[in-house]
Amino acid sequence: MFCKMLPLLFFFIFFFLPPTILCLNQEGLYLHQFKLSVDDPDSSLSTWNNRDPTPCNWAGITCEPTNTTVTQINLSNFNIAGPLPTSILCRLTNLTSLILTNNSINQTLPLEISLCTSLTHLDLSQNLLTGTLPHTLSLLSNLRYLDLTANNFSGSIPNSFGAFQNLEVISLVYNLLESSIPSSIGNITTLKTLNLSYNPFQPSQIPPEIGNLTNLEILWLSSCNLVGVIPYSFGKLNKLTVLDLAMNNLHGSIPSSLTQMKSLKQIELYNNSFSGELPSGMSNLTSLRLIDVAMNRIGGSIPDELCRLPLESLNLYENRFTGELPASIADSPNLYEFKIFTNLLSGELPENLGKNGPLIWFDVSNNSFSGRIPASLCERGALEELLMIHNSFSGEIPASLGACRTLARVRFGFNNLSGEVPAGLWGLPHVYLLELVDNSFSGSIAKTIGGAGNLSLLTISNNNFSGAIPEEIGTLENLQEFSGGNNLFNYSLPESIVNLRQLGILDLHNNKLSGELPKGIQSLKKLNELNLANNEIGGKIPDEIGSISVLNFLDLSNNRFSGNVPLGLQNLKLNELNLSYNKLSGEIPPLLNKDMYRDSFIGNPSLCGDLKGLCDVKGDGKSADFVWLLRTIFIVATLVFIFGVVWFYFKYMNIKNARSIDKTKWTLMSFHKLGFGEDEVLNCLDEDNVVGSGSSGKVYKVVLTNGEAVAVKKIWGGLRMETESGDIEKSGFQDNAFDTEVETLGKIRHKNIVKLWCCCTTRDCKLLVYEYMPNGSLGDLLHSNKGGLLDWPTRYKIALDAAEGLSYLHHDCVPPIVHRDVKSNNILLDEDFSARVADFGLAKTVESNGKGTKSMSVIAGSCGYIAPEYAYTLRVNEKSDTYSFGVVILELVTGRRPVDPEFGEKDLVMWACNTLDQKGVDHVLDSRLDSCFKEEIYKVLNIGLMCTSPLPINRPAMRRVVKMLQEVGAESQTKSSQKDGKLSPYYYDDASDHGSVA
Known part of the structure; x- marks a missing residue:
């Protein structure tokens, strides 16, 4: 076939290519064809x-120095797009290395x-390749390096891969x-x-045949849905330096x-289900630097022979x-990471812990654990x-920790510690x-x-701290929480606290604070909890709190406040209000x-109102009676x-709607205790009350007789759903949407x-009543x-x-x-x-079928919000919603719509990345x-980009x-980056916080 096309090829070369191209040799012409076949938005191939x-x-081309034939192509990070033109590239007969990563x-x-x-090195990692792995890859008899990481390949690993030579x-x-490995x-x-990590394989055991790979040095099978036990044949992997089987369902001892793998x-x-004890013979692993068996069921004592290894x-x-x-x-001279939390360990910590190793x-x-905190930790x-x-x-607390200026996170809570806190610990600059x-x-x-400029959370409740709270605390511009209840603090609150x-x-409840509330407390615009109960604070409650x-x-109970209750408190949406036992x-x-x-x-005693027990007798009898x-x-x-x-209104509405709605044929199904009936809803379904319309019907605002409002969605049966602007066709009829809405x-x-609240149905019409x-x-x-009304704090809250x-x-x-249709129009405020x-x-x-996914018959969702894998696999799972939510975050950060003519053929995600x-x-x-x-917006933007990763496995769970x-x-302060091969910083946050405030 190629021979038949040669005349056409030469005709194209001589009559259509520019003169500057005609001087190229044959391989140059092939590469020019490659350039024409791909999209190069950044002009990376301009040379x-x-x-x-x-x-x-x-750019990106390497030739053999003697005969100028192309041997290597490295176009990493060139931002080129389009299908891979192998029919062109494979004509470069001496091409040994092809690297197209991150395109x-x-x-x-x-x-x-x-x-x-001729290929010996093939790297197509971090692209958008789909479909199954070609079974013909094993025909590349010279191939030594194959990297297809971070694509969207599906199906199974071909058995033919065993034929690589x-x-x-x-x-x-x-x-x-x-499938399985x-x-x-x-x-x-x-x-x-x-390295086969992070693939949704079916639950399967580790093939014992892997033990035959006696030259293997690195084995990464984390998050591969593996079950069963570690094959005993692994003992033959004498050259193995890295063994990673994390985040699977492996069990047994x-x-x-493993102790035979001396390398x-x-x-x-x-994150498996291993049990029993750590095997004896760990001392054989003289090269071991890192061991992580966290989140299992392993018991027994920590072997002394393990602790004697040169661990990091x-x-x-x-x-x-x-x-x-x-x-x-x-x-241990190199130990920088030591995490043994949530076990049953006891006794005292070794006195010299941290003295020989650079603990981080x-x-x-x-x-x-009991006893004293080792002074040598830092x-x-x-x-x-x-x-x-x-x-x-x-x-x-050892005074030496007060001089440890690298500290960023300190938690001593829930112990029996006593004495004064070292002065230096209060002012560590990075904590x-x-x-x-x-x-x-x-x-x-x-x-x-005042030197703790990075301090965000200060929690010191339930101690015996005393004295005045220093004015210097008002310089902590990043402080978000100050919890110091159940102490012995006295004097008044520092005036500078209004600067936070x-x-x-x-x-600061249950202390001995006195004086008055500082002026300017209204400047604490982000304050959502104020608890000063059980102190001796007096004066008036500032109206500005409102x-x-x-x-x-708001809890100011058991103090000495006097004067009136501020009218401004009526402006607040308080879940808790306590002003009891004051004056x-x-x-x-x-x-x-x-x-x-x-x-x-x-x-x-002097507070009056229409509440039982409050100022029952108001003034003299005549005045009160009048x-x-x-x-x-x-x-x-x-x-x-x-x-x-009200009588006139309903009389009018009954006459108006008598012809259009037969109320006797409606069936009401409620999901909460209702303070209204279907008549109140039906009487208000006219065009004057329409507040919106969408793909599933019109929406009405209905004001009930008690003054509250509800939203009513009216869905007519037997008709196919309208497609609103930007929506891809939604499957099924209106009845399906109604039944799904009700069931969910x-x-x-x-x-x-x-x-x-409820739903109302007849043969031809269905109503959904929402808050x-x-x-x-x-x-x-x-x-x-x-x-512009949506400032950043409001957007963040949303x-x-x-x-x-x-x-x-x-x-x-x-x-x-x-949800399958997460978008900004489906987030109500x-x-x-x-x-x-x-x-x-x-x-x-x-359904929990082992894959956690479910195939749909058609695509559903809205343009700009649909996850890329959903569009071509029709497979839906929670990560599809995560992608759509990531688009919503990008909308909040950028203020732009998910699709816009300004973006051309791109959507908001691609526009933001570019x-x-x-x-x-x-x-x-x-x-x-x-x-x-x-700074806060940057962090949220980063979360949005994580959620919209092209690979579902890279998206975080909600x-x-x-x-x-x-x-x-x-x-x-961002956590320090972890060592290569370790978990991400976010993962360690989960492990280290133990479900607490930090």
């Missing part, structure tokens, strides 16, 4: 047009790749491979590196045959180890994290979390705390004069007027999922001329609310629910801009956002997304 007779000086090569890898017979490295990480892999006896440097078996990282956390920690661990991360929390001056919570440590709760510390907060603009929680819009917890007087503000607040005001009479007349007249208006929302109870969202949808508000709603669907519902996820007409449950690379982050952010929030968003405000 491929010069007048040289050979392409040897072109946008798409479609499938052609079978013709086997025609590149010279292959030394194979990496298929982060793909969508299914073929036993034929064991036939590639030349193999040195085998760790076989003693091992790194063992990672965390020892992770044994979340197991069942008992006994004392061997003293030999203190002699140290966590012994949730054990039964001897080498590298310690960043020191976590010792939930033990029985006693004595004082963002200082936790001392539930000990017996005494003394005062040192003035050196980021403060969200101020809890301007702190996010405040929802307040006057009338209770009308909106607070309700039974639900009665206990909030007791113990104020006031009562006027009030009664006014109330009766008002009620008569309202009754007349009827059983869901969550603050961030829209509440379905009403006054601020409409996020999409309508964000992309209208009112988008993102967190929506993430919590989706996390509930994915992780707390059984079976999990996939109440009067406080709290977000609710809505529109469950396309929702699907995800703009970041070419122009920088400032060109991505919404110009309407205040620049003072840049539970992880919630935690990352929560940490954006609490952590201003």
Whole structure:
């Protein structure tokens, strides 16, 4: 076939190519064809047009020096796109190395790749290749290096791979491979590196034939859905240096045959179900530097022979180890990571721990350790994290830790520590979390705390701290929480505390504080919890507190406040209000004069209101009777007027709707206790009350007789759903959407999922009655001329609310629910801009079938929000929602729509990525956002980019997304990068926090 096309090829060359190309040799012409066949948006191949007779000086091209034939092509990070033109590349007969990593090569890898017979190195990692792995790859008899990491290959690994003759490295990480690992892999006896991690294989055992790979040096099989035990044949892998079987479902004991692998440097078996004890003979592993068997069921004592090895990282956390920690661990000269939290260990820590090794991360929390804290923990001056919570440590904090300026995270809570805290510890410059709760510390907060410029969380409750809170605390501009309840602090609150603009929680209850509240407290705009109960604070309660819009917890009880209850408190949406047992007087503000607040005001003898037990006798009898009479007349007249208006309104509406709706044929199904009937809803379904229309029907606002409003979606049966702008065709009829909405929302109870009150049905019409969202949808508000009203704190709150709603669907519902149509138009906002996820007409449950996925018959969703793998596999899982939510985050950060003519053929995700690379982050952010929030916005943008990763395996679960968003405000310092081959920083956050505040 090729021979027949040669005349046409030469005709094209001589008559259509420019003269500058005609001087190229044959291989240059082939490469020019390659350039024409791919998309090069950044003009990375611009040098491929010069007048040289050979392409040897072109970017990314390497030639053999004697005969100028092309031997290597390396176009890494060139941002080229399109299918891989193997029919062109394979004509380069001496091509030995082809590297196209981190581009946008798409479609499938052609079978013709086997025609590149000279290839020894093939790297197509980090592209967009799909389909199955070509079974012809093994025909590349000279191939030594094969890397197809981070693509979208699916199907199984071909058995033919066992026929590779010279292959030394194979990496298929982060793909969508299914089935199981073929036993034929064991036939590639030349193999040195085998990396199949992060693929959704079916539950299967490790092929024992892998033990035949006696030249193997690196084996990575983490997160491959492996079950069963580690094959005993692994003992034959004498050259193995790295063994990673983490995040699988392996069980049984760790076989003693592993101790025969004398070359091992790194063992990672965390997050499995191993039990028993660590095998004896660990002393044979003289090269071992890292061992991580965390999150298993391993028990017994920690072997002394293990601690005598020259370890750099020892992770044994979340197991069942008992006994004392061997003293030999203190002699390890290279130990920088030591995490043994959540075990059953006891006794004292070795006295010289940290003296010989450069400890960086140290966590012994949730054990039964006792004795003193070793003074040598920061001897080498590298310690960043020191976590010792939930033990029985006693004595004082060593003064040496107050000089450890590298510390960033300190947790001593829930021990028996006492004495004064070293002055230097209060003022460490990099610490963002200082936790001392539930000990017996005494003394005062040192003035050196002014040097802790990075401090975000200060929790020192339940101690014996005393003295004045220093004015220097007002310099901590990053402080978000100050919890110091149940101490002995006295004097007044420092005036400087009003400078803490980021403060969200101020809890100093049960102290001996006096004086008055500092002036300017209204400047604490982010304060949502203020608890000063059980102190001796007096003066008036400032009316300005009512301007702190996010405040929802206010407890000033058992103090000496006097004067009136501020009217401004009526402006707050308080979940908790307690002003009891003070010296307040006057009338209770009308909106607070309700039974639900009665206990909030007791113990104020001069405080009057219509609540039982509060100022029952008001003034003299005549004056009180006259006031009562006027009030009664006014109330009766008002009620008569309202009754007349309501009667006339409903009389009119009954006449108007009598012809259109037969109320006797409606069936009502309620999902909550209702304060209304179907008649109230049906009477208001006219065009004057329409507030919107979408793909599944019209939406009405219905104001009930009690003054509350509901939203009613009206769906007509027997018609195919309309397709709204931007929506791809949604499968099924309206009945399907109605049934799905009812089935899903009827059983869901969550603050961030829209509440379905009830549904009403007849043969031809169906109604869904929801809680009403006054601020409409996020999409309508964000992309209208009112988008400027959404400042960054509001956008951040919306993102967190929506993430919590989706996390509930994915992780707390059984079976999990996939929304399938997450978008800004389906995120509704109440009067406080709290977000609710809505529109469950396309929702699907995800069955636990081992794969966690479910195939759909057609594509459903909205343009710009559909995950790339969903578009071509029709397979839906929770990661599809994660992608869509990531697009919503990008909308919040950029202020742009998911699809826009300005983007051309790109969507918002591609536009954001390209703009970041070419122009920088400032060109991505919404110009309407205040620049003072840049750092926080950058972090949220990064979360959005993680959620929209092309590979589902790279996207975090929604539970992880919630935690990352929560940490954006609490952590201003990024964790130090982990060592190669270790878990990500976010993973360690989960492990180290033990479910607590940090």
